[in-house]
Amino acid sequence: MGDKDSLASPAPGQTGDSASPTSLAALDATKLNITLAKTLKPLQPIETLRFGQTFSDHMIVATFDPEIGWSAPEVKPHGPITLDPACSCFQYGGNVFEGMKAYLGPDGKARLFRPDMNMRRLERSCARLALPPIDGDVVLELVKCLVDLEKRWIPKESGYSLYLRPTVIATRPGLGVIASDHAMLYILASPTGPYYEVLKPVSLLAVSDNVRAWPGGTGGHKVAGNYSPGFLPQRIAAEKGYNQILWLFGDDRRVTEAGAMNFFVVIKRDDGDGVDLITAPLDGTILPGVTRASCLALASDPEFHKECCVRLHPQEKVYTMSDIIKWSSEGKLLEALLIGTAVIVGPCNKIGYEGEDIVIPGTGMGPVGTAFRKKILDIQEGRTEWKGWGVVCP
Numbered sequence: 001m002g003d004k005d006s007l008a009s010p011a012p013g014q015t016g017d018s019a020s021p022t023s024l025a026a027l028d029a030t031k032l033n034i035t036l037a038k039t040l041k042p043l044q045p046i047e048t049l050r051f052g053q054t055f056s057d058h059m060i061v062a063t064f065d066p067e068i069g070w071s072a073p074e075v076k077p078h079g080p081i082t083l084d085p086a087c088s089c090f091q092y093g094g095n096v097f098e099g100m101k102a103y104l105g106p107d108g109k110a111r112l113f114r115p116d117m118n119m120r121r122l123e124r125s126c127a128r129l130a131l132p133p134i135d136g137d138v139v140l141e142l143v144k145c146l147v148d149l150e151k152r153w154i155p156k157e158s159g160y161s162l163y164l165r166p167t168v169i170a171t172r173p174g175l176g177v178i179a180s181d182h183a184m185l186y187i188l189a190s191p192t193g194p195y196y197e198v199l200k201p202v203s204l205l206a207v208s209d210n211v212r213a214w215p216g217g218t219g220g221h222k223v224a225g226n227y228s229p230g231f232l233p234q235r236i237a238a239e240k241g242y243n244q245i246l247w248l249f250g251d252d253r254r255v256t257e258a259g260a261m262n263f264f265v266v267i268k269r270d271d272g273d274g275v276d277l278i279t280a281p282l283d284g285t286i287l288p289g290v291t292r293a294s295c296l297a298l299a300s301d302p303e304f305h306k307e308c309c310v311r312l313h314p315q316e317k318v319y320t321m322s323d324i325i326k327w328s329s330e331g332k333l334l335e336a337l338l339i340g341t342a343v344i345v346g347p348c349n350k351i352g353y354e355g356e357d358i359v360i361p362g363t364g365m366g367p368v369g370t371a372f373r374k375k376i377l378d379i380q381e382g383r384t385e386w387k388g389w390g391v392v393c394p
Contacts, residue, residue, distance in 0.1 A: 007218035010267040020230065022070030027062060027134060027185070029141035034149075037077040046155050049193045051342060052163065056150040056189040060142050062112055063171070064132040066181040075184070081103060081186065088180040094170025095224035096125035099341040101161040101192075102147045102153040102393065105382020110147050110162075110393040113380045114142050116386040117290045118166075125221040126168055130179035139166055139185065147393040153191045163192045163342070195342040201349030201364060203340060204258055205242035206321055207233055212247040212257055213285040219256075220284045227260060234259070242352055244338075249285060253321040256280050258338050258348070265319075266335035266368045267327055274311025275334060275368065291339050294389070297371050308371030321353055328358045333367035344380075346372040351370055 037057045044054055055078050062073035088094045098118045102110045117134025126134050145163055147154075154162040165188040170180030210233045213219020218226055233245050244259035257263055257280070267276040277299045280286050298304045299314035327333040336348035347365040351358040365373065378384040 019068055024066075025223055027070040027073065027138045029073065029138050029145065031072040032060075032075065032145060033072055035077070036075070040194075042049045043153065046157055046191075046192070046193060049155070049160070049191055051192050052114040052165075052190055052196055054191055056153040056162070056191070058146065058149055059189070060146050060185075060187040064183040064185075064243075067081075071350045075146070075381065078188070081184070082170060083184075086173050086175055088170035088172045088174075088182075091175060092170070092177065092180075093225040094129050094180050095167065096122065096129060096131065096222055097165055097167040097224065097255075098122050098222060100143065100164040100166070101113055101341060102154055102164060102189075103161045103380045103382065104151075105390075109382065110151055111382050111390045112143070112147070112393060113376075113391075114290050114294065114389050115143065115292065115391055118278060121166070121222055121288065121290075122166060122366060125223055128218060128221045129170070129223060131168055131170055132181065132183045133376065134168060134185065139187075142166075143187060146189055150189045151393075153189060155191055155193070157193075158377065160191070160193045161380075163190045164188070164230065165190070191340075193207075195340075195344075195346070201360075202243045202258075203238075203241070204244050204246040204336075204348055204350055204351045205237040205240060206246040206248055206253075206255075207237070208248040208253055211249050212245075214249070215284055217285070217378055220282065220287060222287060226287075228315065230259070240352070246351055248321060248388045254280070254318055255320060255324065256285055261338045261340035261343055261346075262287065262289045263348075264295065264335075264337040264339055265324065265327070265333060266337070266366065268332040268334055268374040269313065274313060277312050277314045277368065278319055279314075279339075281318065289340055291341055291344060291376065294347070294376060295339055298372065298375060305370075307375065308368065310367065310371075312368070324351065324358060325353075328360075333358070333360060335362070335368050336360045337369045337372070339372075342346065344376055345369050376385075 040057050058075050059078045063071045109286050110183050119140050123136045168185050171182040171184050172180035237245050246258050247256045249256050264279045282288050296314045299312040305311050338346040349360050379386045379389050
């Protein structure tokens, strides 16, 4: 059987027959070719925008060949790409991506939010799937070029942005079960509004019969295969009246993530010294989210404590559904927050678990979530400068 043979030895051109890595062309943003669309699309009214359903006029594409290296990247009209049906991306899921946003500030400049973190994660994701190596700094320069070209697509209203999706897919044409030595990078741009109705609480169904990630797997990387296995549990949760899944892991029902988002709880402290902000640790099963890291950094900053009028004690630690039930029964569970690029910060109002609902107090976003959301949006939209997190696109 062909696949069995390919496990033992690489196909010709995969390793030994390939050009020396030092002679392969590197991805180079200065070689960007530009082919503009002949006709530009009309802009949609912002109230009609739905996440990931509208795309700008152009995209950027580059390809990697094991004999040549990276092609010159090209700006081209947004449209279909042509691939062999035997490509690794279809057969074995060799696909990674990033999610970023460009915001328009009051000065009229477009800004990205901590894009260096996205690029380092993209590099790690590619390495985890044994894709051809990619230079995230160059990808970032290409992202900036696309933002500059598509600036008219960035809505001016607060909470709206141009969502950017750098994607790397495995394009080796063949059914052998080996790493792909061919790849394609493409970058899409999509104007979008709030992921959920602004500040509308989200309900979660806690599940343990299916898991999002496991030790030694790919949960700590942004790979496509992490997402589609969650679609069925999500559908079941929706049928039961819940908006999203709260993923549990292990016999002790450890809390991990919510849907495709990081998850935080705000807990009243026994000593009265503010509140604990708790989220699961980066143990390989948790995605190291950019917004997650930003909330933890803000929570450690005394200056931010003054702004939100509460002392925060951030903790990355293992906690379980039993802990949440206990905190709730003792009146200590103050807020539950969904954190991510798309949602930014959103409130959870209840968690379904074993036939019962754990109700989070309040009717919307609590004070901690509100402070996080306001601060991060102020930085993203250029109203506040904070530690260089907002990066202006040329």
